[in-house]
Amino acid sequence: MKFESEAKKPRPLERNTANISHSRALFAESFHRLLSTQTGGLIFDGASNTPQPLSPEFLLPPIARYISYDAQHATNVIKRISHCSLMWWFRKLQDKVALITGAASGIGKATATKFINNGAKVIIADINQQLGEETEKELGSNATFITCDVTQESDISNAVEFAISKYKQLDIMYNNAGVACKSPLSIVDLDMALFDKIMDINVRGAVAGIKHAARVMIPRGSGSILCTASVTGVMGGLAQHTYSISKSAVIGIVKSLASELCRHGIRVNCISPFAIPTPFALEEMSQIYPHVDSQRHVDIIHNASVLKGVYCEPDDVANAALFLASNDAKYVSGHNLVVDGGFTSFKNLEFPPPDQVQ
Secondary structure, eight states, rough: OSSSSGSSOOOOOOOOOHHHHHHHHHHHHHHHHHHHHHTEEEETTTTTTTTEEOOOHHHHHHHHHHOOOGGGGGGGGGHHTSSSSSEEEETTTTTOOOETTTTTSSHHHHHHHHHHHHEEEEEEESSHHHHHHHHHHOOOOOEEEOOOOOTTTHHHHHHHHHHHHHSSSEEEEEEEEOOOOOOOGGGGGGOOOHHHHHHHIIIIIHHHHHHHHHHHHGGGGGGEEEEEEEEGGGGTSSSSSHHHHHHHHHHHHHHHHHHHHGGGEEEEEEEEEOOOOOOHHHHHHHHHHHTHHHHHHHHHHHHOOOTTHHHHHHHHHHHHHHHHHHHHGTTSSSOOOESSTTTTOOOOOOOGGGGOOO
């Protein structure tokens, strides 16, 4: 670019090191105050792929790239900073402590992962020690495994006490452990011993979990308790009687106990997911269809979906659990959140075409 005279030629910015440092520091402080109200005090570092404490010191490096001379450059930093390796990290369960039964695999593991990614410390309570220890290692320092058989009330009580001794609090109790069974289709052939076993795990285990979580939550006057129910507890005829009855009971338990615990500021909810091809579900499918491979079992489950193009996955339930556990659901209690793509909401009535009716 040519200038008519040297007088019109812009002078280069004078670099004043002291002013630069002061401008950067002031802007970092201001930016820190602004973002702290929006991010829960954490920011996501795209370079290391980990959440970092949000502080003026953490913000200085990217700010330094843009405030090169003096404070007049600061006005563009907010726009430009979005293009560097930073994004805002909203953590809904920051500093919360959660206990999840059946958390070594499937829905429980997906939920534990989701909770940890949102700032929680998670106790992985599971009967499978090997899987539990592997999950603990995989999820890192914010996950702790403890062996827990939900048919033993003492195990549940110990898990709750472990959370209190380690973290001094229990904010979220998720009673997720459960089991299905290959039981006769007809009620006249029902094995009552097997029925008692399933009810012991699915129903009694949930009640014991709520009991002991409430014991430590009531003095604090707050808490969120979740249970895994099922669409088979919402609508009859979707599964064998024993499993359906047990999951229907869980829904009833939630509604009944929510009526008491609401007086103590404790919310109680459950989630009823559609069928998901978890390792647990596929094992059950292999007993029903032993002559086909696991991929065929997955296809059978997916083909039952009514919502075109998507299938129910563990992460869908984990997202529902995150909502119910967090302050987003602060006024939700006694609710059964159905995650089924609309399966239990309708049944299409299909009459034959007119030309086929005689």
